[in-house]
Amino acid sequence: MEATQRRPVRVGMLVISEYESDARVRRQAEALVERGDEVTVLALHSPGRPEVEMIDGVKVVHLPTQKYRGESSMSYIKLYGGFAARAAARMVRWGRKFDVVQAHSMPEALVFSATWQRALRVPVVLDVHDLTSELFSSKFENKNALMAAVRFSERASFKFANEVLSPHEKYAEMLRSMTSTRVTTVMNCPDDRHFQARPWKGWEPGGEVVFGYHGLIAPRHGLVQVAEALKMVHAEAPAAKMRVWGSGDGITPLRERVTELDLSDAVQLPTKLLPINEMTRELDKIHVGILASQLDPWTANVLPNKLMEYAVMGIPVITFRNPTIEHYFPDDAVTFVDPASPENLREAMLRLIREPEKARIQAERAREVMTGRTWRYQREHYYDVIDRMAALRRG
Secondary structure, three states: OHHHHOOOEEEEEOOOOOOOOOOHHHHHHHHHHHOEEEEEEEEEOOOOOOEEEOOOOEEEEEEEEOOOOOHHHHHHHHHHHHHHHHHHHHHHHHHHOOOEEEEEEOOHHHHHHHHEEEEEEEEEEEOOOOOHHHHHHOOOOOOOOHOOOOOOOOHHHHHHOOEEEEEOHHHHHHHEEEEEOOEOOOOOOOOOOOOOOOOOOOOOOOOOOOOEEEEOOOOOOOOOOHHHHHHHHHOOOOEEEEEEEEEEOHHHHHHHHHHHHHOOOOEEOOOOOOHHHHHHHHHHHOOEEEEEOOOOOOOOOOOOOHHHHHHHOOEEEEOOHHHHHHOOOOOOEEEEEEEOHHHHHHHHHHHHHHHHHHHHHHHOOOOOHOOOOHOOOOOOOHHHHHHHHHHHHOO
């Protein structure tokens, strides 16, 4: 059937994040719009934005709930519950508006906001960005009753959904061990429209070298350790600097540590949240990407999207080690620090500063790893899922 004769699929999405800066949700929504589908997203309130707006062809409805990042389990539950209740009320009002509903975790239980649609035989897809149980395990100790409830809700959510999406195959294997519902991998890959290969940005061993990080800023991502490593690096490479973009509950301790270390002139910290389509211009200012996450239940299985974005752009990367990262990136494609301690980071940073040619070869190898692993290829898998669900609805 020719594209001009194709009937548009009406997709409703639910996500407890700010749509403008959520790369995975935007990639999917804009890919659907690009081929002629209709997408409506229920997302968090975003300061300074109207309740309803069109963003690159996607209708975004900002519900009156704001993001929480902190150490209170009850505040997370309040956030998730409040948004889910408002989303469910809106979904009841919309009834048969959609051919497919897609809920993005966290939490997985957000799929239950589409209970009315499910009763009307509208297929529901659950896109598992991360498991809530892994977040809670890394943040909250001695919460056995809470963890039991979270794990129960995860499995109930998988069973409720018609299909589950995973961001990479290693994660999909874990999800398949938890549910009989079909699990499909749609990799959380860089968007070719924004992240493309750039000319090699070299440096002189004694000159300025800028290390960069973008994304969620949380204590587990080790940016304080990077600042401590940078302070030690300055003894041999005083021109080294660091730029950080993003948001999260780790900004305050990072800013305090940067001040204590007298690094304010060498470290640029975020002043606002940038949309994804502006990020590549900023990343062009760095020489080396650095990921210093501390291993815990949350980071043990992740394949960081920022790692793949650096790789596509040709930016050499220093990264922590976990089995998933090792599965995709061999030792000659990245510089591993295991663990990502200040001392190990210092050694890795100095090694790349002194050997820019080695860094260039490493970046080329990482770019080879990403062949076929950008959104241009992965969106075809996503289209297959949505079309399969739409056919189920119309059948």
